Amino acid sequence: EVQLVQSGAEVKKPGESLRISCKGSGYSFTTYWIGWVRQMPGKGLEWMGIIYPGDSDTRYSPSLQGQVTISADKSISTAYLQWSSLKASDTAMYYCARPGLVATLDYFDYWGQGTLVSVSS
């Protein structure tokens, strides 16, 4: 069974750094892209970026590039979303999601449960 299990909720202050994780299981982690999707409070879904763990090829939404870093550690089947300096506007639910087809940038067939990030002074 394919599963994406995300790390727990985080409460941080502006300016702090943060890394959240998404662990894949039940499939070959290195042969599927994994993406990140943001959902700000009461708002819709926004694609942030995506990584191919097999070779770490990473693509970012042009509107978010430079604001976050996406990485993966294939030895532990885990993808990461990282901030070097959080802002209050980073407060959101973050989902990881996997496309349905191997090595294909495609619709998201599997989703993590979400990680809530709250940033407040």
Added chain:
Amino acid sequence: EIVMTQSPATLSVSPGERATLSCRASQSVSSNLAWYQQKPGQAPRLLIYGASTRATGIPARFSGSGSGTEFTLTISSLQSEDFAVYYCQQYNNWPHMYTFGQGTNLEIK
């Protein structure tokens, strides 16, 4: 950048009736269009991909149609569990890759 526009923003329908949700792309996305359902406190769930193919386990009352720039999600006979927010998403365009619509809130009338 491809912009996805969903209409209406809110749709009020009675159980047992048909619901029709629309999604328009600012330029052609071919059939690279997916629909997702999201209930409060839950992650989105894939309903339709390739504009018209139901995902595994999705009931036959959900159907998708369209290509190019105009797409429709139809729920033929609404069940109580169908009231949720629905998003369309294109996955055709590089470098923007994926773009979601703003969502349609399907509520009980």
